[in-house]
Amino acid sequence: MSFLPNQPTPAVVLSSQLELFFSCRNLPKLDVNSPSDPFVVISRKDEKKNDYVRLNHTEVAKDNQSPDFTKEILVDYLFEEVQIIRLDVWDSDNSNMYDMSKHDFIGWAEFVLGDLVTAKGQKLAMKLKNKQGKPLIVKEMPASITVRCEEVKSNNDELVLAVGAKDLPKAGW
Numbered sequence: 001m002s003f004l005p006n007q008p009t010p011a012v013v014l015s016s017q018l019e020l021f022f023s024c025r026n027l028p029k030l031d032v033n034s035p036s037d038p039f040v041v042i043s044r045k046d047e048k049k050n051d052y053v054r055l056n057h058t059e060v061a062k063d064n065q066s067p068d069f070t071k072e073i074l075v076d077y078l079f080e081e082v083q084i085i086r087l088d089v090w091d092s093d094n095s096n097m098y099d100m101s102k103h104d105f106i107g108w109a110e111f112v113l114g115d116l117v118t119a120k121g122q123k124l125a126m127k128l129k130n131k132q133g134k135p136l137i138v139k140e141m142p143a144s145i146t147v148r149c150e151e152v153k154s155n156n157d158e159l160v161l162a163v164g165a166k167d168l169p170k171a172g173w
Helices: 113-118
Strands: 015-025 038-046 051-057 073-078 084-091 104-112 123-127 144-151
Touching: 015 038, 015 113, 038 073, 051 073, 073 113, 084 113, 084 144, 104 113, 104 123, 104 144, 113 123, 113 144
Parallel strands: none
Antiparallel strands: 015 073, 015 144, 038 051, 038 084, 084 104, 123 144
């Protein structure tokens, strides 16, 4: 490929797609008659706007104060960018997962995506914080969230098969 002089070369973005998996431990019981129904909202910090952009959410874990969420969340890991990820844990009180006024806030944690990628076992365990940023303590134990990642392997290989048969018996159906 050649480029004309005085023309900008196209930027190459080095990235990889990751699957994120979540679990929580020792969450508080916010519902009166049963344990909480937690879910996690995953957001990425937009440095230009100094705000968070919602990426996705896990499923709701019914009546579970120490859930292992099964829904993996896909994110793009940009090698040369500091990507701050915020995890907000909520107690579901409504089927509308986007109107957060319908749910009870449990706690939050934040991490740099690059720290997760380079962590031992690609896993980070963090203590949850309350709205005031203080550690969330339940029965003298900290509430926590663990995030684990796996790189999504892309495979662009192509397989071409040629199949043939000869002298097969006639099928009886």
